[in-house]
Amino acid sequence: MVRNDAPIITGRGMFVPEDVLSNGDVAALADPERLAGWVRDNKWCEKRLAEMCARGACAGLADLGREEVHRRLFHDYVDDRIGIRSRHVVDRRAILERRPSTAGLFGAHLGMRAAAAALAEAGVAASELDVVICGTSSPDRIYPATAVEIQQGIGAHAAYAYDLLAACSSFVYGLEMARGLILGGLCRRALVVAAEYFSCGVDYADPHNSFFWGDAAAAAVVEAAALGRSKGGFEILDGQCRSHFSENIRTGLGGNRAFAAASRNGHGRPSDHEPGGDAYRFFYQNGPMVYREVIPLAARATTSLLGKHGLGVEDVRRFMFHQASTLVIDGIKRRLFDGEPDADRVPLNLVRYGNTSSCGVAICLAEESTMEPGELACMTAFGAGYTVGAALLRKVAPDAGNGNGRGA
Numbered sequence: 009m010v011r012n013d014a015p016i017i018t019g020r021g022m023f024v025p026e027d028v029l030s031n032g033d034v035a036a037l038a039d040p041e042r043l044a045g046w047v048r049d050n051k052w053c054e055k056r057l058a059e060m061c062a063r064g065a066c067a068g069l070a071d072l073g074r075e076e077v078h079r080r081l082f083h084d085y086v087d088d089r090i091g092i093r094s095r096h097v098v099d100r101r102a103i104l105e106r107r108p109s110t111a112g113l114f115g116a117h118l119g120m121r122a123a124a125a126a127l128a129e130a131g132v133a134a135s136e137l138d139v140v141i142c143g144t145s146s147p148d149r150i151y152p153a154t155a156v157e158i159q160q161g162i163g164a165h166a167a168y169a170y171d172l173l174a175a176c177s178s179f180v181y182g183l184e185m186a187r188g189l190i191l192g193g194l195c196r197r198a199l200v201v202a203a204e205y206f207s208c209g210v211d212y213a214d215p216h217n218s219f220f221w222g223d224a225a226a227a228a229v230v231e232a233a234a235l236g237r238s239k240g241g242f243e244i245l246d247g248q249c250r251s252h253f254s255e256n257i258r259t260g261l262g263g264n265r266a267f268a269a270a271s272r273n274g275h276g277r278p279s280d281h282e283p284g285g286d287a288y289r290f291f292y293q294n295g296p297m298v299y300r301e302v303i304p305l306a307a308r309a310t311t312s313l314l315g316k317h318g319l320g321v322e323d324v325r326r327f328m329f330h331q332a333s334t335l336v337i338d339g340i341k342r343r344l345f346d347g348e349p350d351a352d353r354v355p356l357n358l359v360r361y362g363n364t365s366s367c368g369v370a371i372c373l374a375e376e377s378t379m380e381p382g383e384l385a386c387m388t389a390f391g392a393g394y395t396v397g398a399a400l401l402r403k404v405a406p407d408a409g410n411g412n413g414r415g416a
Contacts (some may be wrong), residue, residue: 014243015190016236016404019132019229021125022374023118024222024361027100029207031093034080034219037104037212041080046215048403052089053081087221091334092184095222095362095415109208110232114148116157118225119203122374123162124221126199129231129238134162137229138195140169141185143178145365145391146206148170150262159203161173169198175257175392176330177249178202178366179226183387183399184247196235204364209261214283220333221291222362240406242373242385247399248313252305256297257392260289274393293375293392307389309341313398314386321345324353326376330390331358331368331400340388352378365391373401381405 036041047053086092098118099109116206119142127134140162142155156167157359174181179202186198254321283292306329314320321327321344334356341354356369358364364371369389380386385401 013233014245015187015230015232016230017242018230018236018239019126020374021122022226023121024096024224025098025180027097028094029084029097029100030345033104033280035082038215039213040075043215047078047081056081082215086333089335091358092362093359098140098223112132114207115144115146115203116148116154119158119201120161122227123158123199123201123350124223126227126229132197132229135166137164137167137197138198140164140199141172141182141335142168142184142201143205143366144203145175146204146209154203167269174395175387175393177397179370180387180397180399181249182390183244184249187247190232191284196232197251198230199227200230202370204365204367206365209259217291217293220363222364224361224364226272226367226369226374237407240404242401243404245400245402246310249397251361251393251395254394257293302337302394305394305396306340306388309396309398310386310388313400324386325379326385327354328372328385328387329368331363379403
């Protein structure tokens, strides 16, 4: 398992915007009739209402009114079952007022700030980078690439840059690309950025899919072993990426399908179409199918990567899973562990930030502060496609015998 040439993550950084959108905010944005249908079809809501009435609270609920009861049930469901209490967004007021944002802040700007923090921790100047990879589910545009804008913004003028679109797996895919480029001798220093301005692609009128998303960015500087040993960090020992086609998670935002469907229908308002339709431009997922299909894929990716190195889950100190929901993470844990693992072995940041797509695992990495040298971490992400990516990391201390780490 030990590689003397394993690339090392020497710098980590993250950034979230200041604005916070609460579960109450999201509940208030839902279309009342769609919310009523969501409550009617939700078994958890049915059970919660029965429990409340058993405690004698039915009269009080009647006084609140139908819409307020539905909003409270929605709020409690997202908090209790999904595990999200708040999410950071670029422009809360624009969302609440249902208007375009005038903040002038986009995914590339979030990515620049995370990148600056990662470069500072690594002690690397942007001009020393060979490549900038931006993994994202919500690029600012199809082209020019968000990565090129980040490259320009941080001053990485000697690098080349490109976007990597593998949905919520994008950061892990980006680490694997950086690892391969470095081991192949094609570069020595890479910057991998996850940048998500996801809130602009959410249909907040739809209670089925509106509550997940937050905006964020996180970044990692990856250096060749000869450059990174004196700094320490996280060795990327191995990685594994897979994909299996599925349309159970999709969006029309930024692609041709929604445009073509709207054009065929003789108008340019795809947002008016039903969720899941060809002209629907917002995020859509078939939640029950995703739950059933993604959990085994993620668990297999994790055990496959560990098994390749003769490891079991007991050998890993920290598991960094995609922050989809506590429902999904709990499903993965049931497949991997005998009993409930210690809470610090499986960190959750979605409570504060929501589902930040490709940033979820990157934030887990950026916030990690308690692992000891020699301990292992396994990072597993999964998303639309279906894409699945896993990375095996090892915390390493600085090697004082390797000079300043800048190499020849």
